[in-house]
Amino acid sequence: MAAPVIAVVGGGQLARMMAPAAGELGVHLRVLVEGPDTAAAQVVTDAPVGAASDEAAIRSLLAPDGGPTADVLTFEHEHVPNDLLADLRAHGTPVRPGPDALVHAQDKIVMRRRLTALGSPCPRWAELPLEPDAARAALADFLAAVGGEAVVKTSRGGYDGKGVRVVRTADGGADQVAGWIDAAAAGGPALLVEEKVPFTRELAVLVARRPSGGVDGAGEVRTWPVVESIQRDGVCAEVIAPAPELSAADAERARDVAVRIAEGLGVTGVLAVEMFEVEAPRSVGTEPSGDATSSRIVVNELAMRPHNSGHWTIDGATTSQFEQHLRAVLDLPLGDTSPTARWTVMANVLGSTLDELTDALPAVLGAHPDARVNLYGKGVRPGRKLGHVNVSGDDLPEVRRRAAAAAAILRGEDL
Amino acid sequence: MAAPVIAVVGGGQLARMMAPAAGELGVHLRVLVEGPDTAAAQVVTDAPVGAASDEAAIRSLLAPDGGPTADVLTFEHEHVPNDLLADLRAHGTPVRPGPDALVHAQDKIVMRRRLTALGSPCPRWAELPLEPDAARAALADFLAAVGGEAVVKTSRGGYDGKGVRVVRTADGGADQVAGWIDAAAAGGPALLVEEKVPFTRELAVLVARRPSGGVDGAGEVRTWPVVESIQRDGVCAEVIAPAPELSAADAERARDVAVRIAEGLGVTGVLAVEMFEVEAPRSVGTEPSGDATSSRIVVNELAMRPHNSGHWTIDGATTSQFEQHLRAVLDLPLGDTSPTARWTVMANVLGSTLDELTDALPAVLGAHPDARVNLYGKGVRPGRKLGHVNVSGDDLPEVRRRAAAAAAILRGEDL
Missing domain, CATH: 3.30.470.20 (ATP-grasp fold, B domain)
Known part of the structure; x- marks a missing residue:
């Protein structure tokens, strides 16, 4: 067999730090990078430029013209269209982690539902309805139940503290996340609320x-x-x-x-x-x-x-x-x-x-x-x-x- | 200042293993490789193909068209023309190790002379004259002095046991390295003999x-x-x-x-x-x-x-x-x-x-x-x-x- 080929979506520092390990194992790393000078592009010889949301770029990453077909597709971030991953997997490409698992790192409501079902220790939490008045009422109820302070999160798209906001009854409750509530109603990320764990x-x-x-x-x-x-x-x-x-x-x-x-x-x-x-x-x-x-x-x-x-x-x-x-x-x-x-x-x-x-x-x-x-x-x-x-x-x-x-x-x- | 650029001559495993360290330090590595698939070429993004003996290739390695000028020239092997290195250094390029030092890893006679002068512990050793009859006589004398067994080495070009031969009086002495003696007389590598250290x-x-x-x-x-x-x-x-x-x-x-x-x-x-x-x-x-x-x-x-x-x-x-x-x-x-x-x-x-x-x-x-x-x-x-x-x-x-x-x-x- 030829040396294994790993395709990685995302060209930041996490993919960059995979490169030494790949070299030591004699594994070929192919990384889809956002631009020719990203952190990973500087140290990975096989680093095509493309967007994680671009189906053609992902397909070419897996089977490039003139290059060896990848043995597996993996990621350095979660922002990859899950339906594309499911389609790739259905056609035989190992996608690891798989889309069924990855969704739990992409969507915090899906994650909380599943962890709750698994019996994993979670903070008290609730989904907020999409309809704005219902969302405001549910948030007010939740704040009252947990003592007037909670954390509202967007289900998708957050990282490094983004998409997370502490909300207090004393400061107006839902008014503090009015923009998120309206966005959710308009098809943006759904919201969840969690107790502010002491x-x-x-x-x-x-x-x-x-x-x-x-x-x-x-x-x-x-x-x-x-x-x-x-x-x-x-x-x-x-x-x-x-x-x-x-x-x-x-x-x-x-x-x-x-x-x-x-x-x-x-x-x-x-x-x-x-x-x-x-x-x-x-x-x-x-x-x-x-x-x-x-x-x-x-x-x-x-x-x-x-x-x-x-x-x-x-x-x-x-x-x-x-x-x-x-x-x-x-x-x-x-x-x-x-x-x-x-x-x-x-x-x-x-x-x-x-x-x-x-x-x-x-x-x-x-x-x-x-x-x-x-x-x-x-x-x-x-x-x-x-x-x-x-x-x-x-x-x-x-x-x-x-x-x-x-x-x-x-x-x-x-x- | 821009990130430092290190130019390395030689694309084997030693240059390959420099790559992770360069990445961690944020240093740009440029490696002159013997071919597009050498050990280092697989893991170094800036890896022009060329021979270590090719002056144009070395000069381009240091100052490529459209690429940043290297801050220093170094090596993963010693087989680089020393006069070129001296010329580069004379024109301001840091060559490290410098040609004056590197010659001691290129020529075993130069090395033994210098170590002896420094008082470093060496085996008993002698240079063999270039003239074949004189070389045979000197080798016979040396063998007699050390007890009939010694190691003849070519001064240049040896590695991993090549260019090294154990010679015994009982087996004919100089006859065992007759080819090397003739080659030295014809302008090939000079020879030295060392006692076989117990x-x-x-x-x-x-x-x-x-x-x-x-x-x-x-x-x-x-x-x-x-x-x-x-x-x-x-x-x-x-x-x-x-x-x-x-x-x-x-x-x-x-x-x-x-x-x-x-x-x-x-x-x-x-x-x-x-x-x-x-x-x-x-x-x-x-x-x-x-x-x-x-x-x-x-x-x-x-x-x-x-x-x-x-x-x-x-x-x-x-x-x-x-x-x-x-x-x-x-x-x-x-x-x-x-x-x-x-x-x-x-x-x-x-x-x-x-x-x-x-x-x-x-x-x-x-x-x-x-x-x-x-x-x-x-x-x-x-x-x-x-x-x-x-x-x-x-x-x-x-x-x-x-x-x-x-x-x-x-x-x-x-x-």
């Missing part, structure tokens, strides 16, 4: 699953250690692996929740399960949420691809999330997920005052000889994810301090 | 040096732990990091020898110093060998680039030799070289009975979930270096066993 911190579990292997051949599954994720302005700013002061029982519970979701949704590839840790077991509510409220954790969001909460694995685990994703979608045996250091901390570089992040290399490498700097080759824009730094070590406060300091240098501070 | 094992020290930093700004230098290198048929088959049962004093001595060579030769980039470990300090001989024979180590060969003995650093050290080479030639601060595991063992995949090594991925990844498999994308030929496997752990015999077993699967055995 969380103590955010956790994430990264899990990988492949079609074969595992118990009774139901699909091999591996998880990495539970991590703590620290957001700033709705964007992941720091990840601590493993999550500090998390009991073995709670870690086991969190990993178990993630595995059940991966299996329940039939995920192939990497799945990131973002979770809230709550102070203590809460009383069981009356809203539809399964056995959720008896747990110390609550599922927040899903991403069905390598995820920011897993960038630490590049330098801090035996197998990175990027290699694991490629192995999973090719149905190759999964790799060991053990951490290689006591602590690994990832600090994101979000925006920079520099014209080019590489201008800071002399300073950051000089000040932090053991920092693992990863730059995405992207143009600088305020708040944009431009790179990250991993630092490993035994002393967590020191590791955190150094990861943050290295990222600050790349943001143009402390130069 | 070594107990082979060690290697990898050292990196950059122009700036370090003590008094004389150039920052970092070494990785001393490794043991195990050859089969003159080719590196296995590397154990760190070298087992090497005393701290001997390790310090070996690293010190390598650092002195890097500094004495003015190396920029990665330098591999291959060494013999001998049983015990030997009596001082009469041949020109500095203070060499009072040491437990003797320098065998030099390579002025990332080297097979350093592939373990990709998975077993904080900074890999490939990233370090790029940092060094850009004069960026060097990275931490600490090992990330108690033991890391690299096993080379030398030849295979498979058509494609990727055919063995299901078996090798299934049997060895923590093995770090690295395939070079090269066509299978007997004995060819097709890839390697790194395994890390606490139990050395077990780590060695698993690395060897994983490599055997990739060679098509035990499938």
